[in-house]
Amino acid sequence: DAMVIQNPRYQVTQFGKPVTLSCSQTLNHNVMYWYQQKSSQAPKLLFHYYDKDFNNEADTPDNFQSRRPNTSFCFLDIRSPGLGDAAMYLCATSNWGLGDEKLFFGSGTQLSVL
């Protein structure tokens, strides 16, 4: 009964080759987040969507883009991956404004850049 599904589980790309990671949810939550997490570090918020409203973090590189075509799906596009972009990418959802602020995470996509 996976509620937040990320594909693929592992992604290998080449330096500079665009890559897209996907996330889908069955929870009908209004917020979808993308986090980057490197080994032994805290999750780092890249951006989030509140419904269709895109909210970027000030320190997120332009290399990272996102799309949310509908409530259920959200995509993370890395236009020109560098070696430093190798990390776990986590998608999460929440039902903001309804008194239920906890986040539901997917299993993550482990990105390797060769």
Added chain:
Amino acid sequence: SQKIEQNSEALNIQEGKTATLTCNYTNYSPAYLQWYRQDPGRGPVFLLLIRENEKEKRKERLKVTFDTTLKQSLFHITASQPADSATYLCALSTGNNRKLIWGLGTSLAVNP
């Protein structure tokens, strides 16, 4: 800016004992504080949320306390089991936005 500090050292305890993890924050009190469990290579899983007007929350073997004077939350796992071995993350929110501030996490190992 708001910062979170969790036990930097990994915690090793014997099965059956109580594990206590610490989360300290600076500056203003958060509207609420959350605890998550993260296993290697997986996404965090929500465990408990405690609000600023609550002193304690319990769920089965888990207990969270919140002391706004000390600016600290304690997370307890009683009767610990090897299956409790994981990294535990503390995250807080000011309540007026949709973002959480995350700690680095504390690695817990429960030895049989």
